[in-house]
Amino acid sequence: MFQDRLEIGLSWLAGQRLAMQRLLERLVRQSSFTQDPSGVNAVVSMIEAELSRIGLKGTRIPSTRFGDHLYFESAAKGEVAFLVGHTDTVFPRRSFEGFVLQGDFAVGPGVFDMKGGLVVAVFALEALARAALLRHIPLRGMFVSDEEVGSPDSQPHMRARAAGAACALCLESGRAGDAIVTERKxxxxxxxxxxxxxxxxxxxxxxxxxxxxxxxxxxxxxxxxxxxxxxxxxxxxxxxxxxxxxxxxxxxxxxxxxxxxxxxxxxxxxxxxxxxxxxxxxxxxxxxxxxxxxxPPMTRSEASAALAAEYGRCQEESGLGSGEAPLSGGGSDACTTSALGIPSIDGLGPRGAGFHTIEERVDIASLVPKATALARFLSRRAVADDQVGSEAAGPA
The missing domain is CATH 3.30.70.360 (Alpha-Beta Plaits)
Known part of the structure; x- marks a missing residue:
């Protein structure tokens, strides 16, 4: 039953490339340097509005040093999938601005790291909502505002809210060949x-x-x-x-x-x-x-390797590559979930290159298939009606 519904959502998602590009442009044109809380909060507000529109309950966690962290969850009970992302970038205002299309690529600050990943998450969740599946999926997630400086403020909040999750999926920048990150320094x-x-x-x-x-x-x-x-x-x-x-x-x-x-x-x-x-x-x-x-390091385990293989099959079904990426020298908030003992994978965002440089770019053509893979994976975690809370509302 659930897989029949999924096709409704995926059919809708297949035609959303331009809409995804437009949301990405809005996010990128809004500067959100880590040390600029007002800019970060503007991006948080955009994402919060998108999640609310599709029926997900969101909570903003204020910070005295950075922008707000955004936590969200579905009403379904069961083995929770925890989505991980961030809204900040490394680019101060006026250091690198705009959104420029170059063929299948878009260039701009944070377009790859990781506003493209936020767009993938939003559209995957909307596809599930349109298929009347989202309310059946035990889901939590958190998009933090201080990842680019090591998440000093958000880490305790992330640990508290991710605890007990069955898996963690981080939408950081995608890797060559769509390889999945299973370990980081x-x-x-x-x-x-x-x-x-x-x-x-x-x-x-x-x-x-x-x-x-x-x-x-x-x-x-x-x-x-x-x-x-x-x-x-x-x-x-x-x-x-x-x-x-x-x-x-x-x-x-x-x-x-x-x-x-x-x-x-x-x-x-x-x-x-x-x-x-x-x-x-x-x-x-x-x-x-x-x-x-x-x-802490993100440590590869048998459970995270199995998770990567399962997600990789969803990628292959969506026309993408699979496999595991080599050890990454860069950290992410998946390190935090991994340290909790939660099987965690990363690099699930769109393909691109040049992160943290003025050549940062994302492959627009990869947005739809990356969102499709995420929707496929989450749909397979759907639970029956009796495990859905009464507060579920909206199009989910």
Missing amino acids: GVACVEIEARGVGAHAGNEHDKGRNAVWSLARLVDRAQSLTDYARGVTVNVGVFQGGTTKNTVPEQARAEVDLRYRTEEDGEATYRALEAAAQTAAVDGTQIHLVRSAWR
Whole structure:
């Protein structure tokens, strides 16, 4: 019965390429840099309106630092599929703007990472609603506003709301050949501050204590902690300090990116960085470290591999490729669900290239088949009427 209904939704979805493109253009033209809460909230409002229109109950979770996080759920009870995504991008206003069509591709900020994935989710869910299936599918999901900086605010909310889910599906940027991501490195951001004593560089050089010197000594030690054989990398990506060339600098700061294949390696690398800071600080200076974000690795398991195979069959039925992608060095919120023991897969968004660059682009032709694959997968989790809550309403 449910599969007969599905064909109604998929027939509708097959003709939605232009509508998907139009929603994507609206989302992309609205800047949503992580550090711009008003811009992010504008995107959240667009998605919230789309979900409400198709009958999904949404809740906005306010943040004091970022835009709102958007949680949603269906009324059906059973083994929950949890959808994962984010509404923020890495592009500040005016750094990269617009939405430009180039053949089958669209170019714009966040078009691939990951507003295209949001569009895939919305249209897959609407197809299920039009087939009168959505109300039968145990579904929860969360689109966060701080993913691009490591999800420091949203992680506790994600953990609380994803707990107990049977699987997690992350709509991040699609991979070549539609390969499914089953493992990612963990990612941490460490903020470092060195404090010294300011002084005139000519008259009282001996009274100064150079914070830049201390931090520079730490940079060399930090970079040497990289161990490619273990899959551990350390990157000092930001270094700032001092005021003028003729002043002994009393302050310097750096931002460090850590990547690791296991939680144990991540913790060991951070402890090594702390130890290096102690030996790097010259007399009269101090170096302080703060973990501003910490994302666990997404670990491949038998359950997640089986989930990838099941989803891959839905992709193949939708005219897409399948298989597992190689280990990804980039993190995502699927790392959070994976750490909860939930079988998690990622990279289910549309195909494209150039994420985090001004060449970021998405393959418009992949939007419909990617949404079709998601709708197929979710439809197979539908439950009988007696497991649907009385609050179910709308076209779902």
